Amino acid sequence: MTALKYSKQRESIKHYLMTTNEHPTADMVYMHVKKDFPNISLGTVYRNLNLLTDIGEAVKIATPDGGDRFDGKVEPHNHFLCTVCGRLLDLDLDMKSIEEVNRLAAENFDGIIRSSSTLFYGECSDCIKKS
Amino acid sequence: MTALKYSKQRESIKHYLMTTNEHPTADMVYMHVKKDFPNISLGTVYRNLNLLTDIGEAVKIATPDGGDRFDGKVEPHNHFLCTVCGRLLDLDLDMKSIEEVNRLAAENFDGIIRSSSTLFYGECSDCIKKS
DNA sequence: ATAATAACAGTAACGATTACTGTGATTAAA
DNA sequence: TTTAATCACAGTAATCGTTACTGTTATTAT
Numbered sequence: 244m245t246a247l248k249y250s251k252q253r254e255s256i257k258h259y260l261m262t263t264n265e266h267p268t269a270d271m272v273y274m275h276v277k278k279d280f281p282n283i284s285l286g287t288v289y290r291n292l293n294l295l296t297d298i299g300e301a302v303k304i305a306t307p308d309g310g311d312r313f314d315g316k317v318e319p320h321n322h323f324l325c326t327v328c329g330r331l332l333d334l335d336l337d338m339k340s341i342e343e344v345n346r347l348a349a350e351n352f353d354g355i356i357r358s359s360s361t362l363f364y365g366e367c368s369d370c371i372k373k374s
Numbered sequence: 375m376t377a378l379k380y381s382k383q384r385e386s387i388k389h390y391l392m393t394t395n396e397h398p399t400a401d402m403v404y405m406h407v408k409k410d411f412p413n414i415s416l417g418t419v420y421r422n423l424n425l426l427t428d429i430g431e432a433v434k435i436a437t438p439d440g441g442d443r444f445d446g447k448v449e450p451h452n453h454f455l456c457t458v459c460g461r462l463l464d465l466d467l468d469m470k471s472i473e474e475v476n477r478l479a480a481e482n483f484d485g486i487i488r489s490s491s492t493l494f495y496g497e498c499s500d501c502i503k504k505s
Numbered sequence: 506a507t508a509a510t511a512a513c514a515g516t517a518a519c520g521a522t523t524a525c526t527g528t529g530a531t532t533a534a535a
Numbered sequence: 536t537t538t539a540a541t542c543a544c545a546g547t548a549a550t551c552g553t554t555a556c557t558g559t560t561a562t563t564a565t
Contacts, residue, residue: 305436357496365488
């Protein structure tokens with residue numbers, strides 16, 4: 244209900260999220276945005292990341308190894324976590340497949356499924372080359 | 375490499391994980407096991423949960439809302455997080471569907487996919503009834 | 506311009522998790 | 536079945552990611 248007020252800092256955070264595919268942690272966002280706003284506060288980064296997530300302009304990705312990652316790509320898609328190097332990569336399934344999974348899941352389930360997020364595990368191409 | 379030594383505490387933690395479907399947090403495990411071992415340490419719970427996870431006798435589930443959950447059911451299956459009440463429930467897809475998803479994902483992906491974990495979001499049946 | 510207030514920087518507090526330390530339990534070997 | 540080695544423990548301190556607080560600054564509506 245409270246009006247949303249513009250800020251350069253939020254603009255910068257959002258721009259970074261939308262132009263990177265690094266799936267940065269809050270701290271990575273902080274370090275990056277610091278280049279343009281040397282005295283930005285980490286709290287500001289967290290507040291804006293959560294704000295952007297709440298209004299649907301960013302996505303929060305939980306991983307079993309430490310802090311959350313953020314993504315400026317809000318269209319439904321999935322992620323791959325390399326168990327060797329720890330990198331988080333985009334993994335696009337076409338919408339049909341995603342919807343199909345949700346439909347299959349709904350068959351044996353006694354509630355309403357609104358969305359889903361799949362995290363795939365394995366070895367990324369870079370780590371395969373090195374081994 | 376270092377030998378694994380038996381302990382009643384680990385036994386109890388593992389037993390609880392295997393017989394509940396609550397997907398407890400570390401703290402919930404702590405409070406439960408405390409009934410049998412009143413002076414067990416929370417550190418012991420964490421150490422053993424991680425140990426069990428490492429040796430494949432438990433699974434750690436990351437959720438975007440706070441602490442990790444643990445599951446003694448290690449066969450591949452997925453989970454549903456109710457966005458209303460916050461409960462985490464099992465959601466079984468048959469193996470065929472899971473494998474199919476992994477196969478579909480592998481088609482557009484340049485690495486090896488070993489496993490996947492899908493978190494579904496929506497409203498559980500209890501919360502639907504109440505609304 | 507002015508007033509109202511959202512957003513900020515800086516910092517303190519918090520909750521979840523891990524690391525450390527000295528003690529006790531389990532295991533393998535004598 | 537003692538002994539010796541060491542893993543696991545309880546208890547506590549430290550760390551890490553995140554959120555909350557406070558006084559100041561920037562944005563917006565009047």
